[in-house]
Amino acid sequence: MVSTPRERKWQMVVDVDRCTGCQACVVACQAENNIPFNSESHFKQGRTFSWIRIERYWEGEFPDVKARFLPFLCQHCDNAPCEPVCPVFATYHNNEGLNVQVYNRCVGTRFCQNNCPYHARFFNYWEPVWPVQMRNSLNPDVTVRGRGIMEKCTFCVQRIRRAELDAKRQEREVRDGDFQPACAQACPTSALVFGDVKDPQSRIHEGLANKRRFRLREELGTEPNVVYLSKVDSEAKEAAGHA
Amino acid sequence: MQQRVVLPQPQVNAELLKNALRAPLWYWGIMAFLGAIVVAGSVAVGFLMNKGFGLSGTNRPVMWGILIVDFVFWIGISHAGVMLSAILRLSKAEWRRPATRAAEVLTVFSLMIAALHPVVHAGRPWRIIYWSFPYDFSRGLWVNIRSPLIWDPSAIFTYLTGSALFVIVALIPDMAVIRDHTTGLKQKVYRALAMGWRGTPRQWKLQIVAGFLLSALLLPVFVSVHSIVSWDFAVMIGVEGYHVTIFAPYFVIGAVHSGVSAVVTMMILMKWMFGWGSYIREEHVESLAKLLIVIGTTWLYFFFVEFSFALYSMESQEIALREMQAFTWPYWPLALTFILFSYIIPIPLWLFRKVRRNFKIMFWTSLLVNIGMWLERFLIIVPSLARKQVWPFDWSTYHPSAIEVLIVVTAYALVFLLLMTFAKLFPLIPLFDIKEGQTLSDDIVIGKRRVPALRVEE
Amino acid sequence: MKTTRRKFLKWSGVGALGAVVFGGCTIPERELLVQSPAQLPEDLVSGLEAWYATACGQCGAGEGVIVRVIEGRAIKIEGNPDHPVSRGKSMARCQAGVQALYNPTRLAGPMKLAGPRGSGQYQEVSWEEALAEVAEALGFQAPSSVVLMTEPLRGTLGMMAQRFMAAYGGQHIAYDALEQTTLQAAMKQVFGTDQLPDVDIEHSDYVLSFAADFLSSWLTPVRYNRGYGEFRQGGEARGTLVQVESRFSMTAANADQWVYVEPGREGEVALSIAYVLMAEHAGAINPAAVNAMTDGRGAPALQAFNPASVAQTSGVSAERIREMAKALADHPHSVVIGGGSAGATTNGLFNLAAIYALNHLIGSLGRSGGIIFNPPSPVADLPATAKVGSFEECQGLAERMRGGQVKLALVHSANPVYGLPASLGFAEALGQVEKVISFSSFMDETTAFADLILPDHVYLEAWGDDIPEPGPGYQVVTFQQPVVKPFLNTQSFGDSLLKIADKLGGNVKQALPWGSMKDALKATAQKLQALNRGSVQSPSFDAFWNTVLQRGGWWDIAHKGSKPPAPLPKLPTSRMEPRFEGPAEGDAFFLVPFASHTLGDGKGANLPWLQGIPDPLTTVAWQTWVEINRRKAMEEWDIKEGDELEITGPGGAIRALAYLHPGVSEGAICIPTGQGHTQYGDYEIGPDLFRNKVGTGRGDSVFAALAAAKVEGAGALAWAANRVRFRKTGRNIRVAKFEGPVYPDFHLIEEFVPVSKPGSSL
Ligand SMILES: Nc1nc2c(c(=O)[nH]1)N[C@H]1C(S)=C(S)[C@@H](COP(=O)(O)OP(=O)(O)OC[C@H]3O[C@@H](n4cnc5c(=O)[nH]c(N)nc54)[C@H](O)[C@@H]3O)O[C@H]1N2
Ligand code: SF4
Ligand code: SF4
Ligand code: SF4
Ligand code: SF4
Numbered sequence A: 001m002v003s004t005p006r007e008r009k010w011q012m013v014v015d016v017d018r019c020t021g022c023q024a025c026v027v028a029c030q031a032e033n034n035i036p037f038n039s040e041s042h043f044k045q046g047r048t049f050s051w052i053r054i055e056r057y058w059e060g061e062f063p064d065v066k067a068r069f070l071p072f073l074c075q076h077c078d079n080a081p082c083e084p085v086c087p088v089f090a091t092y093h094n095n096e097g098l099n100v101q102v103y104n105r106c107v108g109t110r111f112c113q114n115n116c117p118y119h120a121r122f123f124n125y126w127e128p129v130w131p132v133q134m135r136n137s138l139n140p141d142v143t144v145r146g147r148g149i150m151e152k153c154t155f156c157v158q159r160i161r162r163a164e165l166d167a168k169r170q171e172r173e174v175r176d177g178d179f180q181p182a183c184a185q186a187c188p189t190s191a192l193v194f195g196d197v198k199d200p201q202s203r204i205h206e207g208l209a210n211k212r213r214f215r216l217r218e219e220l221g222t223e224p225n226v227v228y229l230s231k232v233d234s235e236a237k238e239a240a241g242h243a
Numbered sequence B: 001m002q003q004r005v006v007l008p009q010p011q012v013n014a015e016l017l018k019n020a021l022r023a024p025l026w027y028w029g030i031m032a033f034l035g036a037i038v039v040a041g042s043v044a045v046g047f048l049m050n051k052g053f054g055l056s057g058t059n060r061p062v063m064w065g066i067l068i069v070d071f072v073f074w075i076g077i078s079h080a081g082v083m084l085s086a087i088l089r090l091s092k093a094e095w096r097r098p099a100t101r102a103a104e105v106l107t108v109f110s111l112m113i114a115a116l117h118p119v120v121h122a123g124r125p126w127r128i129i130y131w132s133f134p135y136d137f138s139r140g141l142w143v144n145i146r147s148p149l150i151w152d153p154s155a156i157f158t159y160l161t162g163s164a165l166f167v168i169v170a171l172i173p174d175m176a177v178i179r180d181h182t183t184g185l186k187q188k189v190y191r192a193l194a195m196g197w198r199g200t201p202r203q204w205k206l207q208i209v210a211g212f213l214l215s216a217l218l219l220p221v222f223v224s225v226h227s228i229v230s231w232d233f234a235v236m237i238g239v240e241g242y243h244v245t246i247f248a249p250y251f252v253i254g255a256v257h258s259g260v261s262a263v264v265t266m267m268i269l270m271k272w273m274f275g276w277g278s279y280i281r282e283e284h285v286e287s288l289a290k291l292l293i294v295i296g297t298t299w300l301y302f303f304f305v306e307f308s309f310a311l312y313s314m315e316s317q318e319i320a321l322r323e324m325q326a327f328t329w330p331y332w333p334l335a336l337t338f339i340l341f342s343y344i345i346p347i348p349l350w351l352f353r354k355v356r357r358n359f360k361i362m363f364w365t366s367l368l369v370n371i372g373m374w375l376e377r378f379l380i381i382v383p384s385l386a387r388k389q390v391w392p393f394d395w396s397t398y399h400p401s402a403i404e405v406l407i408v409v410t411a412y413a414l415v416f417l418l419l420m421t422f423a424k425l426f427p428l429i430p431l432f433d434i435k436e437g438q439t440l441s442d443d444i445v446i447g448k449r450r451v452p453a454l455r456v457e458e
Numbered sequence C: 001m002k003t004t005r006r007k008f009l010k011w012s013g014v015g016a017l018g019a020v021v022f023g024g025c026t027i028p029e030r031e032l033l034v035q036s037p038a039q040l041p042e043d044l045v046s047g048l049e050a051w052y053a054t055a056c057g058q059c060g061a062g063e064g065v066i067v068r069v070i071e072g073r074a075i076k077i078e079g080n081p082d083h084p085v086s087r088g089k090s091m092a093r094c095q096a097g098v099q100a101l102y103n104p105t106r107l108a109g110p111m112k113l114a115g116p117r118g119s120g121q122y123q124e125v126s127w128e129e130a131l132a133e134v135a136e137a138l139g140f141q142a143p144s145s146v147v148l149m150t151e152p153l154r155g156t157l158g159m160m161a162q163r164f165m166a167a168y169g170g171q172h173i174a175y176d177a178l179e180q181t182t183l184q185a186a187m188k189q190v191f192g193t194d195q196l197p198d199v200d201i202e203h204s205d206y207v208l209s210f211a212a213d214f215l216s217s218w219l220t221p222v223r224y225n226r227g228y229g230e231f232r233q234g235g236e237a238r239g240t241l242v243q244v245e246s247r248f249s250m251t252a253a254n255a256d257q258w259v260y261v262e263p264g265r266e267g268e269v270a271l272s273i274a275y276v277l278m279a280e281h282a283g284a285i286n287p288a289a290v291n292a293m294t295d296g297r298g299a300p301a302l303q304a305f306n307p308a309s310v311a312q313t314s315g316v317s318a319e320r321i322r323e324m325a326k327a328l329a330d331h332p333h334s335v336v337i338g339g340g341s342a343g344a345t346t347n348g349l350f351n352l353a354a355i356y357a358l359n360h361l362i363g364s365l366g367r368s369g370g371i372i373f374n375p376p377s378p379v380a381d382l383p384a385t386a387k388v389g390s391f392e393e394c395q396g397l398a399e400r401m402r403g404g405q406v407k408l409a410l411v412h413s414a415n416p417v418y419g420l421p422a423s424l425g426f427a428e429a430l431g432q433v434e435k436v437i438s439f440s441s442f443m444d445e446t447t448a449f450a451d452l453i454l455p456d457h458v459y460l461e462a463w464g465d466d467i468p469e470p471g472p473g474y475q476v477v478t479f480q481q482p483v484v485k486p487f488l489n490t491q492s493f494g495d496s497l498l499k500i501a502d503k504l505g506g507n508v509k510q511a512l513p514w515g516s517m518k519d520a521l522k523a524t525a526q527k528l529q530a531l532n533r534g535s536v537q538s539p540s541f542d543a544f545w546n547t548v549l550q551r552g553g554w555w556d557i558a559h560k561g562s563k564p565p566a567p568l569p570k571l572p573t574s575r576m577e578p579r580f581e582g583p584a585e586g587d588a589f590f591l592v593p594f595a596s597h598t599l600g601d602g603k604g605a606n607l608p609w610l611q612g613i614p615d616p617l618t619t620v621a622w623q624t625w626v627e628i629n630r631r632k633a634m635e636e637w638d639i640k641e642g643d644e645l646e647i648t649g650p651g652g653a654i655r656a657l658a659y660l661h662p663g664v665s666e667g668a669i670c671i672p673t674g675q676g677h678t679q680y681g682d683y684e685i686g687p688d689l690f691r692n693k694v695g696t697g698r699g700d701s702v703f704a705a706l707a708a709a710k711v712e713g714a715g716a717l718a719w720a721a722n723r724v725r726f727r728k729t730g731r732n733i734r735v736a737k738f739e740g741p742v743y744p745d746f747h748l749i750e751e752f753v754p755v756s757k758p759g760s761s762l
């Protein structure tokens, strides 16, 4: 394992007011993380993979209709409900605040997904198959998961590790902006900002200090590491019941 | 008050051992039928393992399906054995005698079958033993003892070991009887199983003490097993309708309700199939029915407490969930059937002595309870997952696939098959217990009537 | 058989497990490799990666991307952070480029028809033979009977195609199913340029958009999304976006206010706003423009468009019109744009001209937060704008084909057989052409007519350049270099053209003097180097060339577009009524087609990522759906989600699955483009037991229902000028959508999606 010279804690800020629901992050994550193709049957059987997904909520009816987009990904909860229920320690917390999934240990009980309040985990119901030619574009840094196991957003840990290796080669610390997770890199509106909160230089502090800040289901005490900035809407009804 | 038919010992031996000694043709017919289902089910499991759990009807929010429902159901059934044997033995209830063996055996088999369900239900069953056995001392890899899925097997295997011992201890004297009635290879096998039983007073004493000790030991285990199974759900903060503190006693009492009902069903079946009318008599079924009235009503109380706690919380999510369980298609017909079958139809009927003593009605009503209780587990497990998230975007439904249904049917066939096999090899009604009852019996005169009673030794 | 360690493990594993599990099941080999049980495998990355900058060929915007290459394989596409348009950002379509590269149905080498046309029977030929045959055919036919159809081309390749056909004497026509010719015509009218406009959204404080779905598919969505993010939360105050559109598009979904307008009435609304601006906010607008545009008459000139009367026809209330006018006047950095369906009714040009003319009143042209145009191309004969053949020209071409005047058709990456309305009969017309030669990378509906196919590289394997349009307002040339070695027997279209020119000799050869596409590109680079300005400057050509390739292009921030000195347009004083094809009254609905967010004009339909991405609003994937008013469907029409509807338009009948949409008006239905391919290569993906085709066999194409109506004055296809009827076919098919099947019947959305008011501290 790569030794970590400085303590790190990775977090992401999701500015809902910037997000247009464009799905760039979704494809970027699929491309980066060797996520199996979502075939028609995946949709029809309700088994679509989307480590990051955009939930769209309708509000009202024509002509006073609104749609709201909410990006969801693993919240990398500091107090993750998925972790204690896994019988084989296939999912645990590392010392950088990441909720880690060890594919090799997972036996596929799906207990963790049941207990994830954010619905962030995806079960491989089938052996993933790629047309032979398309295997060329698989990312060699990321394991292809076999059938029968859980997977979920890793905060693109392979990119973190690469950045660490590069920094080490150059004999320096990892700097903010050395890398971004695939979703944040693609996101054309810059709705996603990723960073190390232990790094005072990190751009993430800007978002963390924002007044619109909230976290999903804070009342559960899961201590998510994904922080949201709420949507702004001059016509909205009084926002109900959230911190 | 209990009537007693006093039978000569050779007749008891002949009647209760007739299967074990020579089986009728219909027996093999049933065995073949059950065997065919089990083979089909095994092929289904093989197919499932080969192709992946995608063959089930589970999906992203509803990750657990009817195999888990059935798992909880069979764990529930397994509560019959100890409930009957241990509690009744400890409380010296005389009517228990013909029921105990079948109930205990049912416990053992249903536990074994129950434990298979989560294995089949896992994504990579072939890795479960590998990773859930704490073997890897050198790398310091241990199983996660915080997970109820580790508590589960511990509880189940403890219970299974205890119940198996319980059955074996009670079987020893009967093995000796069979040993004495057979010849050749068969005799050799039963001789070994009888473990040198000769029926000396010391042996009898030890056997009885062991029975009592095991009863006392198993009682807490039996309470723990279903409590732990309930914690599979109750620990989940992520699922509305699961994290309920009352789950443990609620599950235990529900399990006893369905388990004892299953014993009633099975006893009546045994009476019909093997013609054991003189052993399984109306008073037995009646006593069990009385017991069930108490258990069922207690269970109903817990059910309402659970439901009203949810409403009392005034959480919109909880209330929406309850509303869905009770009023939304396709759940409301299931909910209605469940409450009718597991309480509203059987319990009031059983208040009538005539009904309690009627084998046919008792057979069908006890069966209803189990259908109802299966649905109860379904309604606990599935709707909560279908509406797991507070955000409604992922809300879904679940339809079991044909393969899942076949596997569930196979579980029933397998338990039945195992019971039938047991009945072929060993007496399903304990010879010694029946004889003990008869030996210790006495008639006392009350007024002008002779009433059967137990001789009480000083 | 030698027993290796792996084999031993495998067999002992299978043996042992087979005993436990069931005989006959095989265990994936991967399972038996020794894996770390304690670590996430991603903790142990190694290997070298390389990033190459190149130009994107996935859509027409021409942006710069960088591609991650490991061991000769293209792995991942990202936006080029240096590139002035993408600035490191990308969208779903850009990401999917690697799937075009590694598509299993790519045409693997030159082929010649071996059976009757359309039979799909081809035999391999050598490049030499194929090129000779093309040259022979070109030499044999009268040049006037030869036509070259390409995708819209800019940059060096565009110049080459133009020169080739000019020297040879044939016709070159660029085809684009989602043509912007009406917009170009409107730009000409209003601003005196045929360039496409860029919008400085990030610095705008009020964007009034008429049906321009700029967050999804309009012109250059990456760039607009990037601007939108800043527009929302980048500056001091949060900008306001108002979308006036007859469909609830993705842009409408993100707007602060969506204003429903009857199809074809966008221009009236714009002119009504102009009226209010002149009548009520005269102090806030440019008086010179008012004078020039109304011949000095001011508001009374637009009396016909007073809000009260426009409200009656457009469905936009007079109050709303006044609000929008006031907002335009009050915001110092407001801007008005239009496109999409607003320009696709028969009066589309009238609409767009009226919409863009508002910019003169509020003075937004060229100012911060306004409309920006590119300066002319830095190199004289390098086209900075793709001249696209309008629908009318395609119609004329079809006429000539039918009349036997076209003997030879060369096609490159254009698919008019799929994209033109079936009612035009382009397929039969192409069938009349003696010889069809295709240079496409994929078998598509047009290539299926080909007698000879000379497959092109995919852009990641080829040399090239592009001038992004719309651009950032200064000169940019994006350079495209091969990031991987071609792995099929293909050749880039540019190289094919040059080799054909070689064979033809004469003035064609003189017009195209380069040895290869790379040489041609170097020649362009030399001209850029000679300018001696911009982002890359070097006295050494090698250094210049390497740096340009490394950075992904050349640009010159200092060379901004100047406001073209054009006379201001006159505002119309009377209405131009839209005309609609198809049934006029009764149970007829307006058909509002829209460009699919991921499949675009259908080009993306053979890429699993794009097929498998849920539509942002309906969350449907893989299928053609039709959006109908939710309430009416439930209460009156008795239509459920997934009911198959047969939609009969003036051009034909198509089928689509009903999606009950809360944002569709009661009088319209909306259908996305992109599906309905009959020829687009056949391959399957998905789990073993539930495989599904990609590309073909995926629902119907909305183009098949359209009439051959034209936008008056622009000649473009008026794709939003149709009325249709629909009926249930009785079938119900499960809709492949991402959202769960349960429509939540309680609407406490703020409970789930927290919302705050502008300026509030939550
Ligand atoms: N640190 C600390 N902890 C203590 C104590 C202490 O002194 N210090 N005291 C202990 C003692 S003695 C007690 S009794 C407990 C009290 O502990 P709790 O029972 O938790 O009491 P409260 O926090 O007063 O209120 C409970 C909730 O009831 C809600 N509520 C109010 N009226 C109604 C109503 O009509 N219907 C419903 N459904 N809800 C209502 C309130 O809004 C509040 O959210 O705390 C114990 N814990
Ligand atoms: S979001 Fe879910 S999967 Fe992620 S850490 Fe939290 S509980 Fe676990
Ligand atoms: S599915 Fe895998 S990670 Fe999740 S609880 Fe089961 S074994 Fe653990
Ligand atoms: S952080 Fe990486 S793994 Fe997580 S959603 Fe984004 S791209 Fe996917
Ligand atoms: S890429 Fe950004 S804007 Fe697009 S859906 Fe994802 S988070 Fe939203």
Ligand code: SF4
Pocket (backbone or CB within 6 Å): C056, C057, C058, C059, C060, C061, C062, C063, C064, C065, C086, C090, C091, C093, C094, C095, C220, C221, C222
């Ligand atoms: S918007 Fe178009 S040109 Fe730009 S990167 Fe995406 S696909 Fe390529």
